[in-house]
Amino acid sequence: MTTKAYFDGHGRVSPAEERSWAASIPALASVLDQAGLGCVPVLLEHQLPLTSKRVDAIIAGTHPVTGQPSYIVVELKQWSRAALFEDSTELVEIPGILGPPRSHPVLQVDDYRSYLTGFATVLAGHPERVHGVAYLHNATSRTDIDGLDDLHPTTVPESATRLFTGADIGAFSDFLTSRIAPSDASSPADELTNTSFAPSRQLLAHAATEIREREEFVLIDRQHDAVRLVLHQVRQAYESDNKRVIVVSGGPGSGKSVVALSLLGELARDGRRVLHATGSNAFTQTLRKVAGHRSKETQQLFKYFNSFQEADKHSLDVLVADESHRIRETSTSRYSPAHLRAMKRPQLDELIDVARVPVFLLDEKQVVRPGEVGSLHEISRFAEDKGLEVMHVELDEQFRCGGSLAYTNWVESLLRLDTDGGSDVRGSRISAAAGTTVRSDLDYAEVHGVAHRTTDEDGPPFLPPDPHVSVTVAESPEQMESFLRRKLDEGYSARMSAGFCWHWSKPRKGDHDLVNDVQLGDWSRPWNNPEDRKVGDAPPRFRWATGDGGFGQIGCIYTAQGFEYDWSGVIIGPDLVWRDGDFITVRAHNADPGLAKKDLTDDEFDTLIRHVYKVLLTRGMQGTVIYSPDRQTRNALRRLVNDHDDHGKEAN
Numbered sequence: 001m002t003t004k005a006y007f008d009g010h011g012r013v014s015p016a017e018e019r020s021w022a023a024s025i026p027a028l029a030s031v032l033d034q035a036g037l038g039c040v041p042v043l044l045e046h047q048l049p050l051t052s053k054r055v056d057a058i059i060a061g062t063h064p065v066t067g068q069p070s071y072i073v074v075e076l077k078q079w080s081r082a083a084l085f086e087d088s089t090e091l092v093e094i095p096g097i098l099g100p101p102r103s104h105p106v107l108q109v110d111d112y113r114s115y116l117t118g119f120a121t122v123l124a125g126h127p128e129r130v131h132g133v134a135y136l137h138n139a140t141s142r143t144d145i146d147g148l149d150d151l152h153p154t155t156v157p158e159s160a161t162r163l164f165t166g167a168d169i170g171a172f173s174d175f176l177t178s179r180i181a182p183s184d185a186s187s188p189a190d191e192l193t194n195t196s197f198a199p200s201r202q203l204l205a206h207a208a209t210e211i212r213e214r215e216e217f218v219l220i221d222r223q224h225d226a227v228r229l230v231l232h233q234v235r236q237a238y239e240s241d242n243k244r245v246i247v248v249s250g251g252p253g254s255g256k257s258v259v260a261l262s263l264l265g266e267l268a269r270d271g272r273r274v275l276h277a278t279g280s281n282a283f284t285q286t287l288r289k290v291a292g293h294r295s296k297e298t299q300q301l302f303k304y305f306n307s308f309q310e311a312d313k314h315s316l317d318v319l320v321a322d323e324s325h326r327i328r329e330t331s332t333s334r335y336s337p338a339h340l341r342a343m344k345r346p347q348l349d350e351l352i353d354v355a356r357v358p359v360f361l362l363d364e365k366q367v368v369r370p371g372e373v374g375s376l377h378e379i380s381r382f383a384e385d386k387g388l389e390v391m392h393v394e395l396d397e398q399f400r401c402g403g404s405l406a407y408t409n410w411v412e413s414l415l416r417l418d419t420d421g422g423s424d425v426r427g428s429r430i431s432a433a434a435g436t437t438v439r440s441d442l443d444y445a446e447v448h449g450v451a452h453r454t455t456d457e458d459g460p461p462f463l464p465p466d467p468h469v470s471v472t473v474a475e476s477p478e479q480m481e482s483f484l485r486r487k488l489d490e491g492y493s494a495r496m497s498a499g500f501c502w503h504w505s506k507p508r509k510g511d512h513d514l515v516n517d518v519q520l521g522d523w524s525r526p527w528n529n530p531e532d533r534k535v536g537d538a539p540p541r542f543r544w545a546t547g548d549g550g551f552g553q554i555g556c557i558y559t560a561q562g563f564e565y566d567w568s569g570v571i572i573g574p575d576l577v578w579r580d581g582d583f584i585t586v587r588a589h590n591a592d593p594g595l596a597k598k599d600l601t602d603d604e605f606d607t608l609i610r611h612v613y614k615v616l617l618t619r620g621m622q623g624t625v626i627y628s629p630d631r632q633t634r635n636a637l638r639r640l641v642n643d644h645d646d647h648g649k650e651a652n
Contacts, residue, residue, distance in 0.1 A: 024076035027137035027166070028057060035173040037061070039184040048112065049119040049197035052405040053220055053397045055112050060189035061180040063129075069188035070179050073116065073132045075109040080138040084147035088232045089155075091225075092148060100391045103225050105134035106151055110161040111220045122195035131179055132161035135172065139165040219262060223255045226393040227262055230359055233391075234272065234317055237356040245352060245383040247324075247376050248361045250395030251408055252618035256361040257562065259395070260322040261291075263359065264301060272317040277303045277351070279326030279372075283562035285532075285542035305347055306331035308354045309340055319355035323562055324362035327351070327374035348373070348382045365417050368557050368612050369594045370604065404469040411617045413461040414640070415583065415610040460581060463641050470623030473638040477523040480569045480627045488551060492566035495545060496525070497555035497616045499609070500592035501573030504530065504556075512536045518554045518571070520629050528553040557612045560619055568620030571627050575609055578633040585609045 025044070032038050043058040056076045063070040085091040085101035093101045103111075109132040117127040139145050145165060164172040219227060226248045236242045250256050260276060267274040278284050284302050292299030305321065309331045321327070331347045332340050352358050364375045380390045397405075412418040463471060474480035484494040498518060504527045505515035513536050514526030528544040529535045539547030544555050545563035554571070574589035585606045587595075595605055617624060626641075628634045 020076075020078065023078055024056070024137065028074060028076060028135065031135075031169055031172050032059070032176070034169065035176045036182050037176055037180055039182060040180055041184070041186055041189040043189055043193065046193075048115055048220070051115075051220070051397055053112075055116075058192070059176070059180055060192055062183055062185060062188060063179060064177070064181040067181075068126075069122075069129055069191060070181075071116075071130045071188065071192065072176065072179060073109055073112050073130060075105055075112070075132070075134045077105055077134060077136045078138050079136050079145075080140075081144045081146075082136070082139070082148060083145075084150065086232070086236065088228070089147075089151055090228045091232055100225070100229060100393050103221075103228055104148065104151060105136070106132075106148075106156055106161055106163050107224065107228075108221065109134045110156045111224055113161060115220050119197050120192065120195045121197065122191050131159075133172070133175065134161075134163045135165075136163070137166045139167070141165070141167050219255070219258070221397060222250075222393055222395045223259050223262075223397075226259050226395070227266070229391060229393060230263055230318065230357060231266070233357045234267070237317070243356060243388055245379065245388050245390045246357065246359045247379055247390060247392045248359065248395065249363065249376060249392065250361075251363055251365070251412075252615065253408065253564070254363075254395035254397060256363070256395060257322055260320045260359075260361050263318065263320050267318055268301060273315070274301070274318040274320065275303050275316055276301055276320045276322060277305050277307065278321075278323045278562070279305045279328065280323055280558070280562050282542040282544070282559045283323060285540075286546055286563075289543070290546070305351065308350045309336070309345070311350070311354045313353045314356050316355040318357045318359060319351060321351055321358065321360045323366075324360040324374040324379070325364055325366045326369075326372050327360075329371050329373055346382070348379060352379075352382055352386065352388070365412070365611055366561065366615050368561065368608055368615065370597055370600050370608070404466045406464045406466045407469045407471060408618055410461055410463045411614055415614055417610055417614060460636070460640055469620075471641050472623070472625050473634060473641050474569075474625050474627040475634070477520045477571065477627055477629075480571075480625045481523075481525075483625055484551070484567055484569050487567040492622070494551055494567040494569070495555055495560070495565045495619070496551070496553075496569035496571065497557075497560045497619070498571035499573035499575050499590070499612060499616070500556055500595075501575050501589055502527070503591055506530060507535045514538055514553065520571070526553050528555045528559050557615060561615050564619055564621055566621045566623075568616075568624045569627070570613075570616045570624060571629075572613060572633060572637075573628075574630060576613055576633075577628075577630045578636040583610075583633075 021044075028042075029038070032040065032042070037059070040059060040061040043055075043060055045054040045056070046058050047054050055073055057074040059072040059074065061070055062068065079094050082092050082094050082105075084104075085093045088101070090104050090107055091101040092104050102108075113130050113132040114127075117123045117130050123129060136145060142149070142165065145163075148163060162175055164175070226246070230246055233242075233244050233246065236244075248256060248259060264274060264276045276287070281304075284304060287302045288299040292302065305327055308319075328347050330344050331350060332344060334341075351360075360374065360379055362374050362376070367374070376392060383390045409418070472483075474483065481496065484496065487494045502517045502519070505517050507514055507529070514529060516524035516526050518525050518527060526538070528550070529538040529541050532540050532542070534540060537549045538544075538553055539549050541559055544550045544553060544559045545565060575586050576583055577586060578584075587602065587605050590605075590609065595608060617626070626637055628637065
């Protein structure tokens with residue numbers, strides 16, 4: 001059996017992966033040998049374009065009749081038993097394996113097939129060249145996979161994707177030989193691995209069509225698990241009066257908002273009572289503007305978390321609560337009616353009660369303000385107090401940052417957010433207390449009396465080379481801006497953002513220009529427009545990330561969170577500097593009024609600042625340019641990034 005394995009950008013192989021390959025690859029090789037196809041190239045762990053997802057195997061050969069390239073995507077399962085989940089034909093559960101139900105393996109591999117044909121340009125117009133197989137090689141009889149053959153035939157045509165067990169080797173062999181000729185020609189494999197890719201479907205560019213007309217986004221793996229679980233639960237809520245709370249968690253670029261809009265679109269087109277809600281003014285306003293263009297009915301689908309204070313219980317079928325890490329302790333403010341202020345009902349209580357199926361999508365490491373309580377733990381606590389079961393789906397793939405998990409993992413490690421315990425990582429880092437001045441070249445010893453640190457034997461992480469994403473460190477803000485402008489001129493989207501370390505001037509009525517508050521030497525730029533109207537050429541605040549003219553201003557955490565753009569420039573301000581081999585946070589250099597509360601501890605401030613920079617550093621779809629005005633920080637980042645790719649050479 002000839003094998004081509006491609007592991008670029010994946011880093012070290014885990015012991016679990018090695019054990020999985022040792023168990024599954026020989027099983028596939030045995031079937032290929034029996035079918036007389038042992039000479040056919042097989043791509044192992046092939047990365048799907050623009051994502052971090054790797055397909056177990058792709059058999060790459062030629063069709064025995066047409067002579068055209070022919071591919072079979074194979075998902076290898078070590079399950080010895082599996083059964084349908086409740087009355088669903090799309091979800092399965094595996095005895096002995098904890099966690100929520102997952103997609104039927106036939107649907108899973110068909111998602112891969114659809115994704116591949118949708119993005120690999122070599123397959124454009126030729127979906128018939130790609131087939132799929134789910135191979136449960138440890139299941140020794142059909143009784144071990146109770147009900148898994150019961151998919152409706154129109155859901156996935158059997159001619160395209162099939163399921164085989166260890167008892168079906170003869171049938172599997174026939175399936176292979178009817179689609180792959182016995183040839184060792186490498187050209188089909190080479191064509192697939194060297195193909196260019198169609199651009200990814202950016203969220204906002206397709207939001208309106210997704211919601212009003214048809215499914216636009218191609219979901220794979222845990223994304224589809226989440227959608228299918230919610231749709232199943234909507235049916236269950238009516239047929240058996242069985243209410244569950246569903247939590248979907250994932251890091252930046254894992255597809256949470258794509259799942260949210262896919263659910264909103266499918267349920268709205270199906271006539272269900274469904275609303276989408278966030279805690280972000282910028283994100284909700286942008287969705288109303290873009291997805292609801294020329295449709296007031298569609299605009300009304302987008303609400304805020306505090307919109308349900310007086311809503312009746314179960315007045316909705318589904319509430320899709322995106323960016324749920326921004327849920328507040330209560331919806332009330334000083335402007336709320338007195339009777340609501342007196343009740344002080346928790347916001348989570350309102351959101352759980354309003355829908356038969358409440359769906360929360362969150363990343364606990366994107367909590368950026370005091371009083372934000374959206375976490376799996378808190379949601380579970382409220383749900384369990386009501387006697388409700390919580391089902392948790394974790395999205396573990398990467399669709400931003402060039403599909404590079406290596407980069408997003410590096411950001412978390414760099415900021416010391418990769419420790420266990422979710423967002424509560426207090427006591428494991430250094431922070432300079434409020435009122436302490438940290439000079440540009442300060443030694444750690446000078447702040448040791450006002451800082452705390454738990455020694456970490458592991459040094460800071462180096463960014464592993466990854467051809468899928470560009471990460472560079474600029475020597476000056478002018479260099480960063482110049483590089484990003486070139487990307488704009490090439491037709492890409494680009495934005496610059498920064499930590500909240502400079503005063504923010506409010507434009508006066510009649511002003512035609514914003515104040516250049518962000519000053520770095522001779523270079524200065526304004527913050528993004530804080531108004532809901534244009535000021536000069538600057539778009540309204542909620543359109544900074546997506547509107548024309550947004551590149552000329554510096555975005556902050558509150559206008560960047562939830563959005564993505566092709567190229568991202570990030571200014572790490574003086575509230576986060578590198579000293580003695582690690583980042584420390586400096587409270588005195590932060591200008592965010594939301595973090596100025598006296599009851600906010602230094603530990604809590606430290607965590608929130610690291611969350612802020614995690615968000616800012618993970619907005620870029622294709623690349624990120626980082627600048628720090630602090631020389632030590634800049635030198636440390638350059639050493640860790642190592643400017644290993646061509647873009648880095650261009651920027652520096």
